[in-house]
Amino acid sequence: MELIGLYPTWYEPTIGSGWVVGLIATIHVLFSHTSVGAAIFFAFLATIAYRRNKPELLIFIKRYGLFLLVFAYVAGSITGVGIWYSTTVASPRGISALIHSFVWKWATEWVFFVIEVVGVYMVVYLVGKVDQRTHLRITWIFALASYATMLIIIGILSFMLWPGKEAWFAEGGYLNGFYGSNTFAQLAMRSAFMFTMTAVVGGIVASRLTDLDLRREIIRKLAWLGIVSTITGTALFSWYTSTLPEHAHLVMQARLPDWFSVSLLAVLGGILVYFIASLIQPRLLTPVVASIATVSILVFGLWPEEVARESIRKPFVAGEYVYSNQVIGRDVPGMGIRSEIPVIQEHGLLKTHVFLPEELREVNGENAARVGRAIALSMCANCHSVTDTGMRPLRNYLGGHTDVARIKTYLKGALTTGNTLYMPLIPLTDDEAEALAVYMASLNDPQVPARYAAQRAAIAQADDLPASVSMKE
């Protein structure tokens, strides 16, 4: 019998594994986008500094560079690796799908990453220690290598949402998976907003400059950078959303609250007002104000964006073929990948899951709740908490019901048909659906498993009775 290569489950009861990934990813996006934008901004400033003989601009490059060394390159590189680690434990087959299609692209990004890390040390520490043309070359190399890292990761992020071209499903191939309209739209939008982040974070450093003329000049440059990038990014956001697949729009309409788009516009408007204010009155910008703006952009800008990006790719987690519960839900003939749904439909999850103890592979009255828990952890827990805390707790979907038969009917209708928009199709045999129902009922009434076991025992006894009577006769 064919087995389904599902890994063990990591269940984080407090906030949920998805939120752990989301938190690390959001922080990383701030660090990485800021540092790429800053690298290009440094190249621009260094060019002005050397061509117009304005060496004071190099003071800002050195200060901002040192700040980024810790802020972006230390924390950024650790949280970058952190995304791999957190997705490895939260969604091993999701990250595996990306790694196995794009390993060489990630390895190529790594080459640029090495150049970038060496480059930031050189840009910062060689100011005034090498001739001007050499320092300018170093700075431009740093900028180009930084942007190359972004070029690569955007294609992978885009594939995660949906493969570049439909042809990828039939033909496979890196280029079909990597390049598509969403790749370029996402790249353009992120390129704009990375400058917005650079301008916001740069304010923390610029506002601490003691030379007032330099402080004013840098703050104004950052303000213009912020204004132009925010307006451009907002315009490009429309292009980006127009490249999303139809089901992503349906999920957005169904899942995202009505106030989401309004709040997004409010955030962008707020950022614009912030930059205009600092352009008109640079002295208003203090380290505290800039720090608050940085945290605000993280909490009110990046976090909702990451949550939305996570939501719109449901029910899939990678490449529109790996479901969020790790099951492969679609054939990809071009890569020799076959959907696992038919195997589960034929043999059941309990018989085909690699990581299940033998005593949980058959359902009986005694173990029904334990089997149900195992199914819930494997099939549901990535998106639904099995405790009261965390993401979308399962018990909230039952309206307080504890009737096993009724819950079972609901599960078979909602899960096994694949008719719920953002939910994977989850095949369940009759026994599995009943075990899951017992477990879910127990979330609202802990006595359910005992009552269910007693009922099953009584039924079994009743079934056995005529046979035992006849044997005695």
Added chain:
Amino acid sequence: METELLYALRDPAGIPSHPVIFLVLGVLTFALHIAAVQMMLGASTLTLWGAFSKDAHRRRLAQSMINVAKVMVSVAIVLGVAPLLFVQVIYDPFWYTANVLSAWWVIGFILILLVGYTLMYVFYWRNHHLADPARKLSCPGAMVASVVLLLVVGFIMHVLAQQMLQPEHWMSWYAPHGDLETRGTALHAFHPWRFLFFISLSAPVTGALLVAYQRYFRARDDVEPNYLDWVRDLAYRLINLGGVVSLVLGAVWMATLPEAVAGFAFSPWVWVAAAGLLGFVGFAHWVRGKGDSPWAYAVLGVGTVAIILVAVAREALRWAKLHGVHGYNALDYSINMDWYSTLTFFVTFGVLGVGVLAYYLTVAWRAGQTRGVYTASAVVDRMGNIAIAMLVLWIVHYFVLGFVWWAL
């Protein structure tokens, strides 16, 4: 766990090149990563050793070593990305399972590393005058805590590597009493001698770094020869003593291997690795006899080769366990050959990466040896222009190919 189950865990997408390429790259990049880790640990320890002293040489070394340590953490992280990538490609069933079973620690790894690295910076920021023995030490606890935390993250990685090798225990760890244990809060397997062996290599590897360090600064007339002689003596002591301790710990590790792979201790892989370490110590002594010569830099190179041989033996042990005992052959992974991405990597790595880094390191090397402002020669300028041209060309190729492919 049965072989059939291990194979079922493989990614159905296959891999885009022959698995042996990933195997070799995994070993090489792991060797470079672990060498950086060892330099980081060695430099951090020397920072503490110097910082707690009133001796002028030790304090001066501490000042240099804190700079080396914080750069080496960056380097170790950057270099660590590559083996982390390659291990997932051909050993995915083992790596993912080992991680999920200790997920809490995997997430903890990120936070602990972040705190450890930050504390190192705190110590650095608070002690800009570390070289001056008359100045009081500020926040030494931050550096001590940093070293401890960096050792903890190393230990977490060690545990994951050990758990990878023990599929026979996975189910008992995951479902100890028949019920699933999904919190991932436990560390299930470790081998203290193996861990100590890799940590102990910090001494000879850092010794090799110091041999190069003292040679490099002999070109500068503002660095006292007395200090550099003292560093040289310390470097060779570290290579000698550290080399012996590492060999002993390595021998104990081999003597305490699990029964299923006990015979590996006598395999050629082990002898070659031991010969590499001994050869490195011997080479260092030969170089010492040649006095002040550029051969000093070769000690670092030969040390790297020795670490590569150790990494090869480590890989051979993994093969002996996973293939020899569990029947998993990493080299029969199904291939979905993708020539474009394969070639892109090798050209980017071998041409662009080597070219750009050669320029960067040439400038850094010469600037470090120059008092005042370093002015690049015409040849170095040309290297810089070529580096920029290659990067521009790469980016142009990305967009041109992308737009054409998209439009097709």
